[in-house]
Amino acid sequence: MWPLYEIFIRTKNGLEHRHVGSLHAADPEMAIENARDVYTRRQEGISIWVVESKHIAASNPEQQGELFDPAKDKIYRHPTFYKLPDELENI
Amino acid sequence: MKDTLYDYLLILGDNPLILGHRLSELCGHGPTLETDIALTNLSLDLFGQVRSLFQYAAAVKGGNATEDSVAFLRSERGYKNAILLEQPNIDFAHVMVRQFLYDAFNLPQLEQLVKSKDKTIAAISAKSIKECRYHFRFSSQWIRRLGGGTEESHRRVTNAINVLYPFADELFNETMAEQKMKEVGIGADLAKIKPIFVNEINETFNEVGLKVADIAPRIAKGKEGLHSEQLGHILAELQYMQRAYPNMQW
Numbered sequence: 001m002w003p004l005y006e007i008f009i010r011t012k013n014g015l016e017h018r019h020v021g022s023l024h025a026a027d028p029e030m031a032i033e034n035a036r037d038v039y040t041r042r043q044e045g046i047s048i049w050v051v052e053s054k055h056i057a058a059s060n061p062e063q064q065g066e067l068f069d070p071a072k073d074k075i076y077r078h079p080t081f082y083k084l085p086d087e088l089e090n091i
Numbered sequence: 092m093k094d095t096l097y098d099y100l101l102i103l104g105d106n107p108l109i110l111g112h113r114l115s116e117l118c119g120h121g122p123t124l125e126t127d128i129a130l131t132n133l134s135l136d137l138f139g140q141v142r143s144l145f146q147y148a149a150a151v152k153g154g155n156a157t158e159d160s161v162a163f164l165r166s167e168r169g170y171k172n173a174i175l176l177e178q179p180n181i182d183f184a185h186v187m188v189r190q191f192l193y194d195a196f197n198l199p200q201l202e203q204l205v206k207s208k209d210k211t212i213a214a215i216s217a218k219s220i221k222e223c224r225y226h227f228r229f230s231s232q233w234i235r236r237l238g239g240g241t242e243e244s245h246r247r248v249t250n251a252i253n254v255l256y257p258f259a260d261e262l263f264n265e266t267m268a269e270q271k272m273k274e275v276g277i278g279a280d281l282a283k284i285k286p287i288f289v290n291e292i293n294e295t296f297n298e299v300g301l302k303v304a305d306i307a308p309r310i311a312k313g314k315e316g317l318h319s320e321q322l323g324h325i326l327a328e329l330q331y332m333q334r335a336y337p338n339m340q341w
Contacts (some may be wrong), residue, residue: 037129037132
């Protein structure tokens, strides 16, 4: 079976590439072509990145506690304590 | 002149029509999900090109002609596709070799047709050429993969080349309509396409140790309406709805 590739699509200039899914391909070029056919046939993108899934290092779900729980009680990190003047737009 | 232009549009349009139909037969049968979608996309690109060409052909013909009547209501002898395009989907190697030979021919043809003196043909070609560049990239990469892949893929692609390459010669045999359209600056000059085609084929084949077998070209006259036994079967399916329910619309 062909290896799995993760597919990232940029929808328009200025935006970042976003993960849209994964697919099988024999090589990176084929992965780009397959991604073009599977994920951009309704004009969803202007740029494609592919990366073989095995090259992605991922956090371990069992370590969720130690990785993410310590942020829970640090609500002061959210910028929710400022009063914004009404005149300010685009924030 | 009008009749000749009409005939020329049929030659341009019937190739993608019949190839598109062959590819559509694979819908749901592709070797992998991704390849299945890719082949169907190629097919849809081709049908889009056919629609533009046949809308124009219907306008040139006048009377009650429509894109549908041009596509569905001719008899076998009236179809002008090259015999290469009606060859069946024996295996994936056949599908890709047929596609590659057509793309390697059609891309330089479109490069000429975007400069056609006929503004409509030039505009249709300008739209089609982007799609064809992708088709060529897709099929030529698959030829490399199959040729440089396993022993079996190499054997199968070699077999497909031996079967299909002899049909490719017909693409370059100038019919009366093609000659006349070339002379007035509307049609492509097939003689100029051939060396580009041969060069492209050899370059791709050489990369992965494939070669064109020393087999004499087939005498094929599909562009004049003389087809292989394959086309009748294609038309039986392609024309079924319009024959069973004349003038039906979706």
